[in-house]
Amino acid sequence: MREYTRFLFRCARLSFHGDWKYYLWMMALTVIALIGLNAYAKQFVQGLSTTGMTDQVSWGLYIANFTFLVGVAAAAAMMVIPVYIYRNKDLYNLVIYGELLAVVAILMCLMFIMVDMGRPDRGLHLLQRFNFPISILTWDVIALNGYLLLNLHICGYLIYCAYQRRQPTKKFYIPFVFIAIVWAISIHTVTAFLYSGLGGRPFWNSAVIAPRFIASAFAAGPAIIILTLQVIRKATGYPVSDKAIQTLRSIVTVALSINMFLLGSEVFTEFYTDSAHGVSAQYLFFGLHGHNALVPWIWSAIALNTLALVILFSPWRNRLGLLNMACVAMIVGIWIEKGMGLIVPAFIPSPLGEIVEYTPTTNEVLVCLGILAFGMLLYTIFVRITVPVLYGELTIDTVYHTDPELRAQRRSGTPSGDQQ
Amino acid sequence: MQLPQMNDNNASGGCGCSGSDSGHGGCASRPGMTRRSFLRTSAGATGGIAALAASLSPLREMGGEGFSMQEFLQKHYKEMSESDMDTALTRISDQVEKRYEVRPDIRDIKPMDGVEFVYALNLSRCIGCRKCVHACVAENNLSREPEMQYIRVLEMPRGTMDIEQGDHHYDRPTVPDEDHFYMPIQCHQCANPPCVKVCPVEATWAEEDGIVVVDYDWCIGCRYCEAACPYWARRFNFSTPKIPKADLNPNMSYLSNRPRPKGVMEKCHFCLHRTREGRMPACLEVCPTGSRKFGNVLDPNSEVREVLRTKRVFVLKEDVGTLPRFFYYFDERDPLQSVTVEGGAS
Numbered sequence: 001m002r003e004y005t006r007f008l009f010r011c012a013r014l015s016f017h018g019d020w021k022y023y024l025w026m027m028a029l030t031v032i033a034l035i036g037l038n039a040y041a042k043q044f045v046q047g048l049s050t051t052g053m054t055d056q057v058s059w060g061l062y063i064a065n066f067t068f069l070v071g072v073a074a075a076a077a078m079m080v081i082p083v084y085i086y087r088n089k090d091l092y093n094l095v096i097y098g099e100l101l102a103v104v105a106i107l108m109c110l111m112f113i114m115v116d117m118g119r120p121d122r123g124l125h126l127l128q129r130f131n132f133p134i135s136i137l138t139w140d141v142i143a144l145n146g147y148l149l150l151n152l153h154i155c156g157y158l159i160y161c162a163y164q165r166r167q168p169t170k171k172f173y174i175p176f177v178f179i180a181i182v183w184a185i186s187i188h189t190v191t192a193f194l195y196s197g198l199g200g201r202p203f204w205n206s207a208v209i210a211p212r213f214i215a216s217a218f219a220a221g222p223a224i225i226i227l228t229l230q231v232i233r234k235a236t237g238y239p240v241s242d243k244a245i246q247t248l249r250s251i252v253t254v255a256l257s258i259n260m261f262l263l264g265s266e267v268f269t270e271f272y273t274d275s276a277h278g279v280s281a282q283y284l285f286f287g288l289h290g291h292n293a294l295v296p297w298i299w300s301a302i303a304l305n306t307l308a309l310v311i312l313f314s315p316w317r318n319r320l321g322l323l324n325m326a327c328v329a330m331i332v333g334i335w336i337e338k339g340m341g342l343i344v345p346a347f348i349p350s351p352l353g354e355i356v357e358y359t360p361t362t363n364e365v366l367v368c369l370g371i372l373a374f375g376m377l378l379y380t381i382f383v384r385i386t387v388p389v390l391y392g393e394l395t396i397d398t399v400y401h402t403d404p405e406l407r408a409q410r411r412s413g414t415p416s417g418d419q420q
Numbered sequence: 421m422q423l424p425q426m427n428d429n430n431a432s433g434g435c436g437c438s439g440s441d442s443g444h445g446g447c448a449s450r451p452g453m454t455r456r457s458f459l460r461t462s463a464g465a466t467g468g469i470a471a472l473a474a475s476l477s478p479l480r481e482m483g484g485e486g487f488s489m490q491e492f493l494q495k496h497y498k499e500m501s502e503s504d505m506d507t508a509l510t511r512i513s514d515q516v517e518k519r520y521e522v523r524p525d526i527r528d529i530k531p532m533d534g535v536e537f538v539y540a541l542n543l544s545r546c547i548g549c550r551k552c553v554h555a556c557v558a559e560n561n562l563s564r565e566p567e568m569q570y571i572r573v574l575e576m577p578r579g580t581m582d583i584e585q586g587d588h589h590y591d592r593p594t595v596p597d598e599d600h601f602y603m604p605i606q607c608h609q610c611a612n613p614p615c616v617k618v619c620p621v622e623a624t625w626a627e628e629d630g631i632v633v634v635d636y637d638w639c640i641g642c643r644y645c646e647a648a649c650p651y652w653a654r655r656f657n658f659s660t661p662k663i664p665k666a667d668l669n670p671n672m673s674y675l676s677n678r679p680r681p682k683g684v685m686e687k688c689h690f691c692l693h694r695t696r697e698g699r700m701p702a703c704l705e706v707c708p709t710g711s712r713k714f715g716n717v718l719d720p721n722s723e724v725r726e727v728l729r730t731k732r733v734f735v736l737k738e739d740v741g742t743l744p745r746f747f748y749y750f751d752e753r754d755p756l757q758s759v760t761v762e763g764g765a766s
Contacts (some may be wrong), residue, residue: 030471038475045481047643047659047682049566055655058646117681118641118656121492125640137620137644156604198739200614200650279584291604351652352572352605353584 001394007163014388014400015381021235022384029377030096036370039363040115048118051364055346060284061364064339065371068220069105069112070191071213071338073147075221077184078104083210084177086308089231090244093390097232098322099155100382102184106148108375136194143187155382158395162389164396188213203346213338214263218255221252222248222328228379230324236387242320249272249323253312256330262304263337265346283355284345291348293357297340302335442682487730488515494690496622497635497675508637512678519679519744520665526672531629538717538745539701540727541604545751546642547710548573548595548602552703552712556606559691561669563661570655571606571703572690583736597603606703607653607688608736608744609620615645615654624685630745631690633675639684645755650740670705690714717745 018026043050053060079098082088114120132138153172161168192210199205226248233240270281284294305349308330311322349355362367387392401407490511497506505528516524553571562568574586577600586603597604612634616625623639626632646654660682672678673693680686691701695714699705704712715722724747727733731749 033473034475037472038478039683042476045478047657049659051658053658055568055646055652058643113642118643118685119639119681122638122640125496125623125638129622130636130678131620131622135618135620135644137618137642141620159699194644198618198648199742200648200737288500337673349584350528351650352574352588353586354652374443411554 003164004160007160007396010394010400011385013319014394015384018384022380026377028381029101029373031379032373033370033377036373039366039370041366042363043115046122048116050361052358052360053364054356054358056261056350056354057344057358059337059343059347061117061360061368062112064343065368066109066112066116067191067213067343068335068338069072069109070144070188070226071217071334072221073102073105073109074184074188074217075225076151077181078218078222078255079225079248080177080181082247082251084181086175088247090241090247094229095242096155096158096386096390097229097383099151099180101221101225102151102227103155103377104379104382105150106144106151107378108371109144111371111374112368114194115371126308128417133316134404136190136197139190140194142189142300143190147180147183147337150176150183154180159386159389162392163394165392174339185214188217192205195342200351204342206266208262208266209255209342212259212266212300215255215259216334216337218349219252219259220331222252223331224256226252226327227331228322230320232383232387236383238387238390245323246318249317250297250316253309253317256309256312258307259334260309262349263276263302278346279349284341288355289358291314291355294340294348297336301336301341304329305337344392421726434571436728441519464547473510475595488665491637494637496638498625504597509674512674516668517671520663520668522665522668522670524668524670524672524678526674527693528674529693531627531631532696535628535716535728536630536718536729536745537609537714538595538724538747539609539690540713540724540731540733540747540749542709542711542713542731542751543601543603543748545709546573546596546602546604547709547711548575548597548600549708550708551708552755555702555706556688558667559664559677559694560689561661561672563657563663563680565570565662566659568657568661568686569636570653572652574603574605575600576603593745603748604703604748605653605736607690608651608746609688609690611743611745612741614648614650614740614742618644620644627675627692629696630693631692632687633689633692634685634687635675636678636680636684641683641685643685650737650742651744654685658683 039050050225051060051062076098079095083091083095083343091363114123117123126138126141129140130138132142154176156171158168189210192213195201196206196209211310225247229245232238256404267281267285270278271285279288282288283291284298286292287295308326311317311326311329314322316322317326344358348357385394388400389409392398394400445735459540488511490507494500494508497683500508509526509528513524513526516522516526521690550573553569553573556562556570557564557568562570572588574583574588574590575590575597576583576586583603583605587600590597590600609626609630609632611626611630614624614634620642624632624634641656643656644704646656661680663679668679669677671693676691676693677690691699691703694738695701701712701714704714713723713727717728719725727749728747731751733747733749735744735747
């Protein structure tokens, strides 16, 4: 136990150490996170009237980001499955970065829920009267927190073992890895059921929502991982093979294709039947009675996703630059699709047919940016700690060298990484 | 065991805000903490704390509303003993008195035995004057700023029952308009309420007499119920409700019209502080046309029972399976003569 405290202490110290680029990056993130905290403090005092939400559109940017990030968290499974089920060698040393991303994404999800709550001070009421299993929201509480614990355990255990220079004991983490795979699917399914279970919202009340969530998550999530791994490779010199990135690329290609197919199925059903069921879709894609705030959003999402798909199927898809472009396009595209394209339109028109449009306020946007910055800050710290630990530079019986040349001498060549 | 030693010979320059930036002791490092690194660390820590404090500064404006430990520890409505409830009512009275300078008469009024309330609204008679809307606001201490209303009246064109065709914001010097009919919509007090189903903390439930209520001191403000309601009957307090002192209705009950805090849901409760004592809801009392009928459906002699038995009654959005306790009807029947159908009416 004392040993573990010391490990945490050393990790904390290490996270304050780096070159000027690292400081600049961390400073920028800290500043944005604090601006977000400031915006949230204002919201906490004045109430959610500081947001663009109304009784008509009662969920907005916060829940949109929450939904998107649940997908990012679930996407860690897309690295775990190849490694632990198909024994993929290229992703072997990288899977931990996917799991760490899941941890951070879930933490951000929980923060987005916190800021969306009218009475965060009453959060403990969940422990006292938990409407389980009737309310799907209680399922989501279990799913998200369970997934957080699973991934914290897996990452924490593996990193601490590497720190202690011992082989991880399989029975202490392999079962959890497999539970986490199923759990990853469940977090996004349950989140989709939050919406699709509402009979009063025809736009959400569709069986395709859950599969579409999963498909889009397995596209956007690994796309983020592709970009992140390249940043890690560049910033820390950690070996990330191009083959690993190409494996993720093929996962993304399949997932994005399925997502586009499901979107097409949905669009067909909504529009061909001409039923009142499709009013929200009408509003989203073409506008309704002169109200068309979401039209540019959804069409840019479709354009970006199509662009990504074209690149992914083109003969030049192996080029990293183009692949990165496709990743950025699809991350933005899917973010819009889930936020402005899925959460907001379900509220427009209202159940009584009133059209009230939604525009997020600056304060609301700042809170979102603050949470995202804080998430990136945490992820950077996690990576900052993980890389030297896996390299054997920061272990129980060694001191960490501040001089990169001394460190380079000690690098054994390959990081010890994840053990199968 | 030897703790790693600090040094300050790392490459980074002077970074103020990130707290300590000393690395772990290397082979060539000087032992112990130098004065420079100590100063830098403390400057960083101070800067960090100052930045954090500055970003939290809006919290200073919390002021007035105050935080009540008693409210924080208060139990769920259904778990409160009589003395718990007394304590809560005293606390609420004190808070109301402090804010509105009126000592309210606030009670916890329970449902009556053998009563299930239903509402029936005559669409043939309603003229769309919105008197019900404003009577409700006054009776139930609804926020005037921002303005909140439980009842929404739709002006419907002839030839449709599709509420999406309704006009929410009609503004005429006189009503009714001959080419329209009027449809007031408020909470339908469903027998299968989706809002109750989705609430993660059971802050909203259907009472024995069918009224769906909210414990304003238990609601966490997630607004899932607002998303679930097919009748747009629930409202959220996006900021602290404001009511002019003179307009406060001091006749209150715990589950109905007491002033609500910021950040919680509220909704129509069939004026339970009136109706559970044998009076009619405010919206009914004010209606100049007698379009509104309210009563105990379990009482075979009640007016609502008569309406359900004899009128052409329907409910809104029957297809969503919510089983509303709010019925609409048309009462005119063309002077049809009775016609004998050959071979019976089947």
